[in-house]
Amino acid sequence: MNANNSKHIKILIVEDEAILAKSLEDSLISMGYTVSGIADSGIKAIMLFFSTEPDLILMDIRIKGAKDGIEVADNIRQQKSVPIVFLTANQDPATFERAKIEGAFGYVLKPYQERELQIVIEIALNQFEMRKKNFEMELSLLNAEKLGTIGTLSAGIIHDINAPLSNIYASLDLIYKNLKDSDLINDPKFTKSLNKIEKGAQAIKSTVQNYRGMIDKNENEESIMINIKNILKDAFEVCSYLTSEKKIKFIELSSSPDSYVYFGKVSLFQVLVNLIRNACDAIENLPDAWIKITWEDINEKFLKILIVDSGSGIPENIREKIFDTLFTTKKPGKGTGLGLSLSKIILEKFGGKIELDAECPNTCFVLTLPKEKIN
Template identity: 30%
Template sequence: MSEIRILIVEDEAIVADDIAYRLENLGYEIADIVASGEEAIESATDYLPDLVLMDIMLQGEIDGIEAARTIRERLELPVVYLTANADRATLERAKVSVPLGYVLKPFKDRELQVTIEIALTRHHAERELQQALENTRQQQRAAEENSDLKTQYLSMTSHEFRTPLTVIQSSAEMLEHFGDAWSDEKKQKYIQRILSSTASMNQLLEDVLTFGRVESGKVPFQRTSVDVETFCRDLVDAIAFGAGQGYSIEYSVRGTPQPAHLDEKLLWHLLNNLLSNAVKYSPDGGVVTFTVSFESDRVCFQVSDSGIGIAPEEQHRLFEPFHRAKNVGKIPGTGLGLAIVKRSVDIHGGSISVSSQEGKGTTFTVMLPLGEEEKRG
């Protein structure tokens, strides 16, 4: 893994050398050491470090806060303040420059390292969010859909990202300000919150990008000959392994298996979402049944669970992007899985239906034509 390069902005030479020594011992690389806000902007532009460690009180015409604001606006680099000035007025000014952390002098090496790593994680998450939102905007502009619907999707995406980002930020700030006084167990609890929220963001990013590609037609539809029986058995084995011993997936085949000419990638998204949801919304120790039935000109996939079910008044909205039933509680999800399923079914020219009773489980039935393999020129 490449080293993380840090720009040190500190006007006390002895202090700057000490900080550089500590950072190098922690495994970081020093991009440059400068003593003024003007030099900080110039050096950041030249070296583009991974992070700027900025003293607030600097000699020269501009202080660390003004330099940090300029660096963030021009270069979008993360800035962490290193200062002995923690009065309310200074902190209020510092907030305007959107720093990703504070370390108060004197500091401990571990405190410095944790603040830097959290700042880099938050910065990476923000960049990924910006990229995901930009991709969504581009996909929406290219899609021939109602402009009001596009705006709604973007708003929903931003809303879904806000929760994990808030958890990451609040947990990081709590660690930053109170970590030294906490037990290792309590610190670990907040670290787990950060990791869990990061995992949620990654899943949301994947779902948003997949949905965007499918919705905008950027996933090429290509039928190939698929051994459906083996394909489904391998998928069941993978999902059962990830679900753990508390769950069981009963897989069966009806009729005479025959080649089906389907898009294998879309088929994977379709069945993976249905089976994963069936496991997720089933009680511990629940049984999921997966039946594949071959007919003369089509193949039927049926996934049933005995989980929380879906209220009748919500069933007509199941395939809307970002929609989640009111009874899901704290069960994690993005509200995009079934939207991806529906688009995958539609692209194949198939059909999907649902039968559900709240508290007694749900059954999804998908019908896909066997199709013919596409001819290649």
């Protein structure tokens, strides 16, 4: 690792001997690293780790407090993966074995040699980066396998859904034709119910098309100019039976009501319906349940939509998994684990993206959508 790269690496020192800690700090700075902090106990080490987010920890095994360095390392790594190099004057095989079991990326004996320390740090950082890349590659392969399985299952499911869906559309056509000679055409409740049936059928059709799109990448919907307010209204109407049944309030706010984006209309509609349904399921048992949707221009090229519900947010330990294919926290029969992963695929396909706003006190998903056609 050259000096230019090491300048961006932050290292946390956990050492209860002040003189040695200062010596380590001087050595690391001379190597070009940044020292993010020095802790002399396990509690301080954990606090500094989460406040400074170092890229590596130099951890003395014998430190102040009820827990030794190996136990503190275990506590930290249960929360977040980070390379840890252990420091010790103890050459006891049992201690070395404990450090190895904990997954130590390096082991330096005191008194240390500066060159030896630098080599161990560089190897630890490189090993961690390689493990991270391997993990990401394995995750990609796993998701590819999952999508392949979904494709096989979906081919049969799509066929089974299309038959009754065709009957629904045929029945709707027949009803509309007969309405011309009926007084029901003037009944707003009846016509509103028919509109809901038609939009519900369109939602099912769009879901089928999107699942098919995961199987057949050549079937692409074209981007067109879409009025955000109008498509949100359509999506919410389809989900209105959920909000009324579960007594969920819907709040819509915007500083620019006539905002437009370029996107596949059916695809964007399906994404919005997925997110609204997810929100309804998540907050259905809350005494004050609400969903708030706002949108605003980011710049000349992009617009963002915020879909916020009254929930208390996504637990930190599953935030990185929520967009994984087949991952769900819902009870069996309530969710497939496809909604968010499919929404992510759809948005990226049209040049957009979806993110979780972890800073929001409630559950908030942010959609970024293009305002111009993207090839």
